Amino acid sequence: MTGYPTSIGTSDESTIHLLGQDLAADLMGQVGFGELAFWLVAMRRPTTSELRVFESVLVALADHGLTPSAIAARLTLTGAPESVQGALAAGLLGGGSRYLGVTEDAGGFLAAALAEHTGGGAELPTSDDGWDDLALAAVRAAQAAGRRVPGLGHPVHKNGDPRTPVLIRIADEEGLRGPHLRLFEAVGRVHPELLGRTLPLNGAGVCGAALCDLGFTPEILRGFALLARTAGLVGHLAEEMRRPLGPAIYQQVDRAAEYEPPPGG
Amino acid sequence: MTGYPTSIGTSDESTIHLLGQDLAADLMGQVGFGELAFWLVAMRRPTTSELRVFESVLVALADHGLTPSAIAARLTLTGAPESVQGALAAGLLGGGSRYLGVTEDAGGFLAAALAEHTGGGAELPTSDDGWDDLALAAVRAAQAAGRRVPGLGHPVHKNGDPRTPVLIRIADEEGLRGPHLRLFEAVGRVHPELLGRTLPLNGAGVCGAALCDLGFTPEILRGFALLARTAGLVGHLAEEMRRPLGPAIYQQVDRAAEYEPPPGG
């Protein structure tokens, strides 16, 4: 008989335990939802400072208007109005490498650069110049491998993503402007010389850096970005129920279709 | 040219607006994630009391151990480890009529009973006896139509769901024990006589009642249940990354398969 160890939760006839706590007696009414989400992954309760940074990240990533994800969720509700879970799932499925993946990729890029530096026995830098050196090495390595530096550039916010300086300031206020954020900031300073153009540090990237400074591993970062986006998508679906856009979007696309029979068809 | 009105969000080169607020300047670091989730659907900021009840609901529904949803999410990660969004979506897709639907169904049942009562010009009851009369009528109508009364019974918590009294107490403390919760409590008192057995008021049901008392329409309630469950599923996926259960579950099921070729096959 195989046993399945889990530290998330369990329940018996009269109690539900979550994370070692009695859900009804110890958590409900006493723990916020963002706090619980942190705890469920970190397996420990966040400090007040950690929670403020963490919720800032979730707020920053919750929505970005009528994105492909939001449109897909609304169109799915048009076809299957009885299945809110299907429309939500459809919206989340667009959260892959090109959109929400940036958070994970930026976190992974920074964590790897730090690991390589300290793995060789080196101390972390203590000055901006030191961070710049480390950033130069990391960006050069990415260039040499033909890889993009994640977290740079934004299709809309070409002169600067408004979320980036605010999240850095909040982390600083809370004493959580750690090595990942500092390295990310240094990437922002050094990349123009190497890449030949100046790109803004984007919001998805700074969120990845901040989550890594909270102690999370890069591979779970996309999970938090998806949690944040779930709130935005539920907002879109509620709006779609009140005032549907799906049928008009479908009609507009369908009418603009230009049928080109395949050659020989 | 069709226009697509939306009140969720928009962005331009230098700002992101969400719900009429400047995301970076007014929301990040100042609004909690649960608060934002409420706001995105209600289109207004919750009061402190509303937020405490709302987050209690999200905490109550976040996880219930190795449910079919959690198992499906973990097995999906086994097959597609590079696609966290796919595993999360698979887990949410089990949030249909039988599990998370109870929240929506209970809310809808209570809202309809209240609408029918007040739609005929009647005032809401002011005493337990009055609520009991209303509950009797609603349960009888469901019986007559051959429909189940949603929110009653639980496969594990046979003698009482621990979340139910706690959520009612929290709502009471916050002055938000409104007509849906009162009617739900009355259903708990009157159903044994009508149904011939005593069933506990379950947690999913009381959450539906509380969300309706916060002013939400029943059709969006499943969306909140899914948001809550997303946090639990991200926790399961993070645990699955640290210590996989999926391959062992697969192996156990596969080994227990008993192949019965179809007749004539």
Next chain:
Amino acid sequence: MTGYPTSIGTSDESTIHLLGQDLAADLMGQVGFGELAFWLVAMRRPTTSELRVFESVLVALADHGLTPSAIAARLTLTGAPESVQGALAAGLLGGGSRYLGVTEDAGGFLAAALAEHTGGGAELPTSDDGWDDLALAAVRAAQAAGRRVPGLGHPVHKNGDPRTPVLIRIADEEGLRGPHLRLFEAVGRVHPELLGRTLPLNGAGVCGAALCDLGFTPEILRGFALLARTAGLVGHLAEEMRRPLGPAIYQQVDRAAEYEPPPGG
């Protein structure tokens, strides 16, 4: 130890069995894909006639242009190009009650009417007049219950869905124009008098009738509609890879967004 009986398939070190057959020796190269799909659900191999009707249904339902499903799949690929399974899943999730559900609903409506008739001991009609009487009773019962008659009407094919007469002809040629199709045809003849307007028998509905005449239960009909649609969606995704529409659709929708901050926001 629980055992899990299944008649689909099993495998050991040197063989794979499917439906009681040796997959490599008996099925590959000898059984078509549509044939296998029928077999996997019916648990028996179709006759040549059954297969022709069945594949006609799958062909009829495979695609209907840039539908909400196809658009959602393409937009999802835009966000997660590395996850073809996510884009396909997003497309299928729109196959709910409003679109693909018609096939299932029509099959269920016809099967229930036939069951009620024969359950009372009556013989099936042998003339058009007899079928018309049965159809009149079924449509009247739906009207009395305030329910729509599924399979009637089409937003584009207002004067007749071209798939309907062709599928009836094919079933007739194969000796498979059974009671569900005959009743569906009779609904087409009698509904104008009862409903006050003439609606075409739509393709999704006639496919539901034909599948029921092949012996399938209504609850699995949506599964076949989804299988058919999968082929269409794979076609759309392949086209999206060759010549993307997703980014342009996103841009067009996003530009047409009209931001209306919530009152007080």
Next chain:
Amino acid sequence: MTGYPTSIGTSDESTIHLLGQDLAADLMGQVGFGELAFWLVAMRRPTTSELRVFESVLVALADHGLTPSAIAARLTLTGAPESVQGALAAGLLGGGSRYLGVTEDAGGFLAAALAEHTGGGAELPTSDDGWDDLALAAVRAAQAAGRRVPGLGHPVHKNGDPRTPVLIRIADEEGLRGPHLRLFEAVGRVHPELLGRTLPLNGAGVCGAALCDLGFTPEILRGFALLARTAGLVGHLAEEMRRPLGPAIYQQVDRAAEYEPPPGG
């Protein structure tokens, strides 16, 4: 106004066109479902030989018993029995890099090796020895880059996947044993010396090779694997409706859960 070019399909009041054909007049009853699926991606009708190989691939990949995908689909139906599309989507979402991805990866590996060889102006080999040289170079390059050679090995069929020789024979019979299959066979001959152990050429890999020999690009191969699996999953869902396994699987896993509260929790 943006136009959206598409060659899949279109419809007007009286006709539906698919791939330049009149769906009702030219396709229904005359084209098989597998044939249509080929056509939808290739934008041309397959020859009889191509179709036989193509359907052999779909049959080979349709099912592999109670896989993680099939279990996830069944568990999802347990929670959301009204949403067949959700259960199917959940099953498909497990078709990622670790399972169905092998077909795509093998096709991509072989196509890249061939492209590199012929891109340098070299002719394709005309003897087994020539193919072996090419395979040696490709396997060595993968080794040097620290990458696995896709299509080798199988957790169950350790001494040989029964689908592999059969698909090669069918392709040979149809005159479609092309360069991708020949290179794949050569990989089977040469890898033991390089890798130090003998691994079977697996079914997913040989299917990828055969699909590439049919002219498909590697990036769409996963789409065909998912189409094949859809038929298997519909079979599993139909069986789940007749005789549910989901609740028992859930119960077995839940009972075997061993709750370990987090340290300090």
